[in-house]
Amino acid sequence: MRRESCLASLVLLSAFSAGCVRPSHGAGDAAQSARKANANTGGRAGANVNAAATPPRGFADADYARHVAQLRKKLPSGEFEIVIEKPFVVVGDGGRRAVEGHASGVVRWAVELLKRDFFEKDPADILDVWLFKDSASYRTHARRLFGREPSTPYGYYSPAHKALVMNIETGGGTLVHEIVHPFVEANFPDCPPWLNEGLGSLYEQSGERDGHIVGYTNWRLPGLQRAVRRRQLKPFRELLALDGRAFYDDAAGTNYAQARYLCYYLQERGLLTRFYKEFHGNSAADPAGFETLKRVLAEPDMDAFQRKWEKFVLELSE
Numbered sequence: 001m002r003r004e005s006c007l008a009s010l011v012l013l014s015a016f017s018a019g020c021v022r023p024s025h026g027a028g029d030a031a032q033s034a035r036k037a038n039a040n041t042g043g044r045a046g047a048n049v050n051a052a053a054t055p056p057r058g059f060a061d062a063d064y065a066r067h068v069a070q071l072r073k074k075l076p077s078g079e080f081e082i083v084i085e086k087p088f089v090v091v092g093d094g095g096r097r098a099v100e101g102h103a104s105g106v107v108r109w110a111v112e113l114l115k116r117d118f119f120e121k122d123p124a125d126i127l128d129v130w131l132f133k134d135s136a137s138y139r140t141h142a143r144r145l146f147g148r149e150p151s152t153p154y155g156y157y158s159p160a161h162k163a164l165v166m167n168i169e170t171g172g173g174t175l176v177h178e179i180v181h182p183f184v185e186a187n188f189p190d191c192p193p194w195l196n197e198g199l200g201s202l203y204e205q206s207g208e209r210d211g212h213i214v215g216y217t218n219w220r221l222p223g224l225q226r227a228v229r230r231r232q233l234k235p236f237r238e239l240l241a242l243d244g245r246a247f248y249d250d251a252a253g254t255n256y257a258q259a260r261y262l263c264y265y266l267q268e269r270g271l272l273t274r275f276y277k278e279f280h281g282n283s284a285a286d287p288a289g290f291e292t293l294k295r296v297l298a299e300p301d302m303d304a305f306q307r308k309w310e311k312f313v314l315e316l317s318e
Contacts, residue, residue, distance in 0.1 A: 059087070059126060067126045076141050085129075087111070087122040092131035093141075094168065102131055106172045110179050110203070113213035117273045118199075123182040128161075129175070131168040138167035157181050173204040173218075188280050192288055193247040194240050195279070198259030202267070215264055221318050224257035228310045233258055236302055240288040261313055271296050 064084050071082065071089060079093040085103040088111075092099035107129060130145070132138035135153060142150045146161050155166035157178040164178045180200040184191050202215035227233050232254065234242075239258055247255050266272040279292040286292050290302075299305035 058122065058124075064089070064126065071128065074145065076144060085111075088127050088129045088164075090129045090131060092133065092168065093137055094131060094133035098133075098168075099131060102168060102172065102175070103129075106175050107179065109208075110176045110206075110213070111183075113208065113211075114180065114183060114203075117212055118276055119183040119187045121183075121186045123186045125162050127182055128163045130163055130165045131175075132166065134169045135167055138165075138169075159185070173206075176203045176206055177201060188283070190283050190287065191280075192240065192242075193244050194242060194255070194259040195263075195276075195289060197247070197256055198263040199276075201256050201260040202263045214267060215260075217264070217316050217318050219318065220253065220257040220260055221313075221316055223253065224261055225314055225316075227252075227254050227257070228313055233306075233310070236262070236293070236306055237288075237290055240290045240293070261316075262309070265309055265312060266296075 064086070067089060068082055068084065071091065075082075075091070077093070080091055081093075081096045081099045083090045083099050083103040085107045088103075088107055090099055090103040090107060092102065130141070132141055138153075138155075139150060142148070142165055146158060146163070146165065150156065150165070150167075153167060154170045155164070155168075155174040155178060157164050159182075164175065164182075166175050166178075168175070177200040180203060181196065184196050184199070201220065203213060205216045205218040206213055207216065208214065233239075234255075239255065239262075242255065250256070263272060266275050275289075275292065275296045278296060279286065279289045282292055283289070294300060294302060297305060
């Protein structure tokens with residue numbers, strides 16, 4: 001494991017056990033559930049508030065105060081703490097220290113670095129990040145607050161409820177993954193699912209290198225390597241063109257893994273931020289990003305590139 005990948009651990013010692021920002025194996029399922037749905041169709045006295053210094057564009061401190069006042073009315077018990085970490089409001093029942101640690105060490109860290117490389121705009125709404133301390137709390141309170149049993153044991157983003165809902169006992173990787181999605185919605189609403197999920201899943205296991213967020217190899221790699229050896233991968237032209245329904249209709253998670261490691265390849269060659277910005281600026285003419293990818297990679301023969309990329313993937317280790 002690379003030394004840089006443990007940065008999030010160093011800033012989160014008070015929030016969760018030592019280790020890198022890393023999801024359990026269901027992080028992709030969490031995101032998949034929320035996006036599949038889209039493709040197919042104040043509180044207790046014990047809840048404290050910690051406000052950040054500078055409001056994001058569009059929301060003043062008074063907006064956050066009103067939001068928190070309404071949020072307090074929904075808190076399931078006096079165990080829940082509220083920490084404002086703009087542009088989010090973080091809510092959790094794991095104790096004040098843990099909630100503050102996740103707010104600063106995961107949410108603030110991820111937001112600052114993602115905005116540095118990719119995103120200019122904050123989400124259009126104030127979003128709540130619900131951090132439930134364990135599986136029992138997560139399932140009980142998700143049902144009570146949002147009216148449904150979670151389809152994943154790890155966490156998910158619900159645009160309908162303007163909430164990121166996490167079983168934080170499983171780690172911080174799913175949270176970083178899900179933070180990506182509301183920023184993509186705000187900044188690149190026509191982003192195709194392969195890039196939306198490619199970026200999200202890239203940062204499931206992540207750290208900082210030279211002031212920039214970087215993803216590292218993770219649990220998706222062995223399955224992708226098996227798919228390469230069995231010749232089960234889609235050509236990149238086909239993968240990039242998938243709509244939401246087709247992308248998420250993938251029980252094995254191969255589309256996620258292929259998109260993730262395409263982003264990883266771009267990252268490792270110093271091209272990911274450039275690709276994102278050029279694609280964002282040219283998406284009307286190139287809605288899937290395929291022509292932009294060819295240009296940024298300087299690879300006119302994408303069949304030959306895919307063979308090169310597959311060799312690259314087979315040489316990686318988790």
